[in-house]
Amino acid sequence: MPAFDPVRDAVLNSPIGQTAPMLPLPSPSSTLSSPLASPSLAGRRATDLSVLLNSDPPPPQRSSSLSHLLHDDQLTASLPFSRSKSLFSSSPSPTRDRSRPSSSSSCTANPSMPPPPPPPAQSTVPYNPRVRITPPTSVMIPLSPAELETFKDYRYRGRGSAQLANTKKRKLSEEPPDQPPAKKLAGDVGVVVEHYNSRPDVGVVQRLESPIIGLKNFNNWVKSVLITKFAHPVLAASKSRHNPNGHRGGLRNPGAGKVLDMGCGKGGDMSKWSKARVKELVGVDIAAVSVDQARSRWQTLRGPRFAATFAALDCYTQPLTRAFPPDVLGTDEYDGGAGLTGDPFDVVSMQFCMHYAFETEEKTRCMLENVSRYLRKGGVFIGTVPNAELLLQQLDELPQDAEELSFGNSVYQIRFEQRHERPIFGHKYWFYLRDAVDDVPEYIVHWDNFVEMAAEYGLNVLYKEDFHTVFSQHEQDPELGPLMIRMKVVDANGESSMDEDQWEAANIYVAFAFEKR
Template sequence: MPLPAGQPPSPTDSILSRPSTSGSTSGPRPISPMTKRSSAKSFSSVDMPPPPVPAPALNSPKSLPPKVHAPTQSPKLPSARLLKSEPAPAPSLFPRSGVPYAPRRITPANSVLIPLSPAELEGYRNYAGGVGTQILKRNKRKRDDNEQQDDDDRPSKRTRDVGLIAEHYNARPEVGIVQRKESPIIGLKNFNNWVKSVLISSFAHPVLAASPNAGPMANTPARQGMRGPARGAGKVLDLGCGKGGDVIKWVKARIREYVGVDIAAVSIDQARRRHSDLRPPKFSAYFTAADCYIQSLSDVLPPGVLPPLAPEFDVVSMQFCMHYAFESEEKARTMLGNVSNWLRPGGRLVGTVPNGSWLLERLDAVPKGAQELTFGNNVYQIRFEERDHRPIYGNRYWFYLKDAVDDVPEYVVHWSNFVSLAAEYGLHPIFVKEFHDVFSENEDHAEYGPLLQHMRVVDTNGESQMDEDQWEAASRFHSPLSK
């Protein structure tokens, strides 16, 4: 339908339209009698007309002719006789066709802006990567933004956090033993590793030794997806297993089966290689990349790894990853459900989590007039976005640790809320200690004391590579254990 004269098309018309296939737009345009048309002509120096006489200057009053009052007359047009008597023009370089322009219309006269049919619109929308897809998605985002009634935009921002965390850990390179020793925070890394060894030895080993899942296991459907032997005792679920840094610890625990889950697929590949490099293999293992804070393990693990085809887990380990679940109550409950649903009665949850009280105390110590809510030292930096808004879930801060963590979002874990929530899933704390207390209580232990030197936390003289900044960074964690 043609638009009224002088009225521009609406934005909808310009987007939801397509060019007409009318024959009236496919051929050359007819030349109007008033249209000036030029053609290339060749002239020689003999018959080239002389140059025109220059016009008199307009700014010179003397050159103006005297004004003569005369009636207005229309310009005279040349007669047909005069036109016939004129000589023929010189031939053009490109001869003009003698066929007269007479297009034949094959479609009815119509506007070039034809509305799309529903079928065409659907195809336009579903064309992956096409301009229509981009336009429609952009318009949808605009509509969604306009329809947003809630002033609190925290949930929409949180959807990007999982991607940031996974991207960060996927980008972390795998370094060898030599390069690891050259890390500027090698003292802190060795200390954290020692704390995990103490926790696993003290609280996981006894449960694994008493496991009903002991002895060799035949090649039955219950071993679907498992690789390696199964001759030890006990079954471990490692949520947030990362690159498999604790594989050797579980070798020393003489376990029979191991399942590792992590959100970072690159880390899972490295953990799988670390297990396959064991010579000889010590236990059977299954690794998979999944977000166990939004997915049930029954949806991501093969049936042969979980009950009823397979035994329950004796130990669930969650090292330096539990706090990511406290982005929301739903994620925290999914995490605890994945623990309690597959942990046998009498089993243990061994984990580490940032000390929420310590974090908030440090936040309170930031001067009131500070431009940024930041604290830390040369080793770590923590940045909060708000001082007074402290929700139970989604209390986000940004954490940086030299040579380890590159400014990723984390969440405060309010301990009293964690205890009450875990109780709903049959999990009760039996041990809660800060890392400093774990050290002071075990540095003279008959087994864990010598382990300090063996794991290079201290040298032969008892001196540590940890400076005061690294010691302060270690103080932000404590270790809750539940059963």
């Protein structure tokens, strides 16, 4: 048997063309120095894989001269094997990849396929828009803080978007790990919470457009009177002063005193406490969205800020420990050595919200416990509450045959559900205040009963006057009188910014102050 020769066997077994008859195979004893030189190649086709797959017609006959074969590159590329390469080298021929058919070979072999489309022509017109909404220099100018606050208003994005934007993850320093999950409240409490959560946190510019801006300025001035007369002296005498090594939150300021703002709402009194130079403030409210807005207002305060901690909690049914750790609340019974608790509060403030606790006696006692437990001896409890005597007097003056037990004017409306039954707790009425309160349930605070209950928690009354009396007592005060001009309650000539209806609405509230024994 002749020696194994892969080149010879591949050539002898290649398909036979139609241009010449097949010649007999050589005898086993014959030897071929080169299968390409054998006459048995006549009419045989190349075994290149691309040629076999595409079934190309046989190439035209070429000259068989040696010089032509040596210089014909096309013939060399079409041959399946090169003896000088295949037998002595494992690398494929550089002129063709035999592993798979190349796409270029297939496209060339199939003339029916259309040629590829030419690339699109490049435009030579430069980018130069003629019409612009804003000048080019305004594109990269960032929004100012005031503009950012303006566009946070739900009127620009919708109420749902505003609530979603306000549900951010609170920082660990601002929210303790045992913060109870928010739950949907039902009944009168749910109505109140939904109302205050849906109220927009308008900026300074929008606030000036309020139809009752004079009444709002006057109410703020009354709160400033309470803070100036009763909170300032207590804060100045506080043991909670500026620590040169810093304090909670890493903030430093020369302030003194610690304030608990129960029912902080959207943080409307933040600037008042800043001007009072407090060291620390703890804000809590039942409306979670309002608490987030109060936190944002604190973060945008100008100048050195006091330290602040905020949480959403129903202070009338749950203790403050459900939302704040002991080092935030402090206690008046401070051990002085172990340092396990922080400083107690010097001031507790409840503005226009305490009356919601008088739905039941249990809620009222829970509220008083939260006020007194963390208030230091000598500390003050200040606030504003509806004037029960005036409201009941107006109810008695209604005609006996009145179909609806309501009274008010263009600014406010009050509607009672019953005339004769007047329980100590749960005496409900519905209250509407233009551009402020949209017909929510509130409860009468019977003053004498409130004073008696407060005394059980170590709180003694210092002050109680209706808003009209507060004005008459302090309009000539050397400090609080000029403050009315700065707060735009009156102008430089003493002219009030309130009309008669707003002035009447102002007197449905009283201001009070208690001191802890």
